[in-house]
Each structure stands twice: as structure tokens, then as C-alpha cells.
Amino acid sequence: MEAKLDAGLSEISRFLALRAPFEGLAPHELGELAAQTEIEFHRAGAAILTEDGGPVTYLRVIHSGGVDLTHEGRLLDLLETGDTFGQAAMMAGLPPGFEARASEDTLCYRIPVAAARPLLERARDRQLSIGTQEPNHQAVAKLLRSTTVRCAPETSIAEVARLMTEAGANSAIVDLADRGFGILTDRDLRMRVVAAGLPSSSPVSTVMTTPVFTVTPDQLAGEVLFELLERGLRHAPVVSESGALVGVIENADLFSAVPRSSFGARRAIARAKEIGELAEIARALPRILVELRAAEVRAQEIGRVHTALLDAVIERALELAARQAPLPADGVVWVAVGSHARRELTPGSTISGAVVYSEPPPPGWMEAARRALAACSVRVELVTRATGEWAAATPADDLALGVLFDRRPLFGTPREPLPSPPESSRAGLVTALKEIALAARPPTGFDADAVLVAGGARRQRIDIRVAAVAPITLIGRWAGAVAGLTGGSTPERLSAGAEQGAISQSDAQTLIDAFELAFELRLAHHMDSLSAGEWPDDLVEPAAMSPLARDHLRDVFRAIASVQRRLSP
Numbered sequence: 001m002e003a004k005l006d007a008g009l010s011e012i013s014r015f016l017a018l019r020a021p022f023e024g025l026a027p028h029e030l031g032e033l034a035a036q037t038e039i040e041f042h043r044a045g046a047a048i049l050t051e052d053g054g055p056v057t058y059l060r061v062i063h064s065g066g067v068d069l070t071h072e073g074r075l076l077d078l079l080e081t082g083d084t085f086g087q088a089a090m091m092a093g094l095p096p097g098f099e100a101r102a103s104e105d106t107l108c109y110r111i112p113v114a115a116a117r118p119l120l121e122r123a124r125d126r127q128l129s130i131g132t133q134e135p136n137h138q139a140v141a142k143l144l145r146s147t148t149v150r151c152a153p154e155t156s157i158a159e160v161a162r163l164m165t166e167a168g169a170n171s172a173i174v175d176l177a178d179r180g181f182g183i184l185t186d187r188d189l190r191m192r193v194v195a196a197g198l199p200s201s202s203p204v205s206t207v208m209t210t211p212v213f214t215v216t217p218d219q220l221a222g223e224v225l226f227e228l229l230e231r232g233l234r235h236a237p238v239v240s241e242s243g244a245l246v247g248v249i250e251n252a253d254l255f256s257a258v259p260r261s262s263f264g265a266r267r268a269i270a271r272a273k274e275i276g277e278l279a280e281i282a283r284a285l286p287r288i289l290v291e292l293r294a295a296e297v298r299a300q301e302i303g304r305v306h307t308a309l310l311d312a313v314i315e316r317a318l319e320l321a322a323r324q325a326p327l328p329a330d331g332v333v334w335v336a337v338g339s340h341a342r343r344e345l346t347p348g349s350t351i352s353g354a355v356v357y358s359e360p361p362p363p364g365w366m367e368a369a370r371r372a373l374a375a376c377s378v379r380v381e382l383v384t385r386a387t388g389e390w391a392a393a394t395p396a397d398d399l400a401l402g403v404l405f406d407r408r409p410l411f412g413t414p415r416e417p418l419p420s421p422p423e424s425s426r427a428g429l430v431t432a433l434k435e436i437a438l439a440a441r442p443p444t445g446f447d448a449d450a451v452l453v454a455g456g457a458r459r460q461r462i463d464i465r466v467a468a469v470a471p472i473t474l475i476g477r478w479a480g481a482v483a484g485l486t487g488g489s490t491p492e493r494l495s496a497g498a499e500q501g502a503i504s505q506s507d508a509q510t511l512i513d514a515f516e517l518a519f520e521l522r523l524a525h526h527m528d529s530l531s532a533g534e535w536p537d538d539l540v541e542p543a544a545m546s547p548l549a550r551d552h553l554r555d556v557f558r559a560i561a562s563v564q565r566r567l568s569p
Helices: 009-017 027-035 087-092 113-128 157-167 186-194 221-231 261-271 275-283 285-294 299-321 365-375 387-391 398-405 423-439 464-482 490-499 505-531 547-567
Strands: 002-004 038-042 047-049 058-064 067-071 074-079 099-102 106-112 171-175 181-185 235-239 245-250 332-337 351-357 380-386 407-411 445-447 450-452
Touching: 009 027, 009 058, 009 106, 027 113, 058 087, 058 113, 087 113, 087 547, 106 113, 157 171, 157 186, 171 245, 181 186, 181 235, 221 235, 221 261, 221 299, 261 275, 261 285, 261 299, 275 285, 275 299, 275 365, 285 299, 285 505, 299 332, 299 365, 299 407, 299 505, 332 398, 351 387, 351 398, 365 380, 380 387, 387 398, 398 407, 398 423, 398 464, 423 464, 423 547, 445 547, 464 490, 464 505, 464 547, 490 505, 505 547
Parallel strands: 074 445, 351 380
Antiparallel strands: 002 038, 038 106, 047 099, 058 106, 067 074, 067 099, 171 181, 235 245, 332 351, 332 407, 445 450
16 A cells, blocks of 8 residues: 655654664755655555566665565565665666565555665765775876976986986886886985996986886776785886876875875885894784775775785795795795685685695795794695696685686796696586585574574674675686686676676676675774774674664675575576
């Protein structure tokens, strides 16, 4: 039974203003929303949404009564006054994937998609995603500030230094014609010229760096910043697709996107002379993550910074360990796997270290590496195998599956191609990846202060990684494998899988959105633990979660479950 509300708009506004995601709206916004809201009454037992009822076009808020969500006769969730439902399917333009039935006489406010969609998008960005840093999402061409000094390779070092001083620049670009560009920085002048006693009359080509890492004018500042951080660089020439030099971007131009301390830590890691010094730097990294969070940097970007800094610590620790047991010039490679490979680490992540070798590492190196990493607070399980042993993976060997399908080389130079599954077993392993992903079932919802898991059991705590993050990353691992990817983030793997037809575009986008929400919630929990002086874990008590966080977790659970159902044979 439905009726268009012509009176009592103030009551609707008052009710919505007390509940997420409406509590942040201005009074005039609440008034406009109330004017578009309809009231609907459902007697106990009446169906409100059905699985085969077509796309959801309204967001519903329970004013009084209760609603049971079920799928194929199995209870998914129990909703009560103030709870919302239908938003995930409405945002995706899909059927709900569950049945919503009034558990008692129920009054709902029904908000049309045109009014609800922008509201939910703004609410998510404002209250959960911690905000978007505007400079982080600008093209680097708009952030160029420094004067560009350009010279020929035969120009003397003294002349280049004079040009840099006159322009107030701390770098110079060397034009190598059809061979691209070289670069000379103020640090190069100190370290390669002054400290080395090189005559200033020498040509700049003798001390420049080439080839150089370059970026295009339209690349986003945040992406470039992470590239500089991962590579330990401070400058990058900006070069158009036609090969024309546009300017030089410096990390200082981008510090509005990520605080300066990240780059300071990156340089300090590279300069550490012994393990004790490196360990002291590593112990300070959690404070940098807290600083990033306070600077309102998005969770996935914090994950990339965290990964870049941890990569640098691991690489430097392994370099220092090699002084005790020198490694061969090539043939021993540390491969990051899982969330580490995807650059999706959080402070509570467990790292798995896989070493691929063509010849075994020298005696003592493994133990020296373990001691060095432990001193730097890097909790890692280190496993070494020959290339062929990794390639002979079975579905039960998750670490080996990571090396084959979810990896990123981190340290060392390979002597032969990194392992890949034999053609005779590849199809079977990819099928196994899908089966593993579909078996990672999320909880179904919440009942009061407990979480409902498969089978109807109730738990007082939830493992947010297992429940909300891992099911999505496992689908992404399978989708990426179908597309032939062994690297990339979870969103990149899902998109690649969609391009290859492994998963629909709409399902890929649904999971990408759900992953963003789940990752934000997991990182927020870890950061709260760090701020309280505790080591972070993934266990969360539903009773301690905000109503909005619980609503978003419900959306994540339902999104995963709906995609898993569509992917099931």
C-alpha cells in the first residue's frame, strides 16, 4: 500500500537526519529529499523485494517494523528501524539478489534512485573514503612549477651548474636527440662531481643519468608520486607522446598529495649503512601511515605508500644481509606475492616471501636475511625453491599459486624467466583458482550485535580480511589469470578479466566498488589499533562498528555473494 507524502515533510526530515547516510545533509537538502520520498506500508509477511523482480529503483529506509532478507529460504539478515536496504543493487542497476519480506507490520520510506544515487555517492566519499585530495587527481602538467633547464650532452658541467643556479632549478635535462633524455640533479653534482673530484670542464654526459624515468603530461599526480616513491626518485621529465619535453616534475610539486615524510623515509632507508640503523627507520614507518591517514589520503593510496616503503626496507635489508653471505650476480629473486604483490598492504598484513632460484643461495644467506628482516620488524615467512619446483604447483599450495599468478619481482635479477605453469596444467590451475574464489563465502549480514555466517550461526567478532577483502581479491586473482596477468592491483585484475569476458563489466565494477569500501574499513580498523598503541589485527566486533560501517559491510557481503552466485556453474 503506497501513498505520496503531501504533509509531514518535517517528520521525514527529522527521522532521516538522525540516521546514516543522511545525517550530514544540510536542512535544505533534507527538505528536497523529503519532498521526493514516498511512504509505503507492508503487512507482516508481505514481500517488498523479490529476487526475480527486476532492477531495484528505490532506496528504502525502515521507519518502523522489521524486514527479513533471505535467499533460497536461507536467512541473510534481520533489519530494523533505521536500517536501509536495496542500495547496492540500486547503484548497480541490478535485481537485489535476495528477497526482502516484512517480518511484522512495517512502514518504509522509499527514495527514488535519482535522489538516492548522488546522496549515497557523496556520503561514501565524505564519511568512509576519507576524501579525495584535489592535487592528487590533477594532471602533472598542471602542477609544473620549476623552470626547466635544458642542455646538450657536450655542455660542460660548470655551464650546466651555472644555468641551474640562474634558473633556481635543482635539475637539468640533457637532450640526447633520438636517444631520449638524460638528467643531472643537484645531488649528482655533489656526489658525482664535487665528492668524486671530477673536473667541472667535463661534459655533462659523463655524470648524467640515462635512460630516465619519464611521465606523460596527462598522468595523475598521485600515480606519478607513487612511482617516484617506489623508484626512490625525486625528479621525472614530463614528455609528450610525440617525444617533446614539457617540463620536469619534482616530488616537492606533489607533496600536497602525500606528506613529505614518506620521501624522507624512502631516502633514509636507501642510505642506511647497517641493520641497526635500518631497523630504527623501519620502526618509525607506522607513524608515517598515521600521518597519511590524518592528511586524508585514500586507503588504497596509503596501501601503495606503505608497500613502497616496505619494499625499500626489504630490499635494503637483503642488500645488507648479502654482505655476510654474498649472492651471485643473478639467479636468486625475491618475489612478492598476494597483497604485497598487488601493493595492497595494510599495517596488519602478513607477508609471504618467495625466493625463486636458478642455483641455491649460498650457505648462510637465508639465515642472514631472516635476521635482518626480523630486526626491521618485517614479519615474513621465507620459502625458497628452484624455478621448476614453483612451476609444479598444485591447487593446495597457495604460496606457489601466488608465485605463478599473483606476483611481483622485488629483489634480485633472474637468470631465466620466472616460473609459469606448464600448458598441460594451466587450465586446471585456473579452474582451481575459480573454485577457491567461489568457496570464500562472505557472512550474510548482522543480527543485533552479532554477525551472521553461512548456515545461520552467529559470531560476536568478524575477521574483516577473510569476510570482506579476501573473497574479492581471490576473484580478482582468478580473473587476472584468465586475462594472462600476473601483476597489478585487484581492481586492475577485475577490469582485465572483464575485458576477456571472464566476468561481466557490471560485476567487475560492483566488486571494485565493494573492494574500495572493504579496504577502507580494514585500514581504518588497523589505523585505530596503531593509534591506540596496539598491533593491528583483523578482528572487529560488530557492536563497536558505526551504523554506516555496518551498512557498508552489508553492501560488500551482498555484492560478493551476488557475483559468486552468477559465477557459479
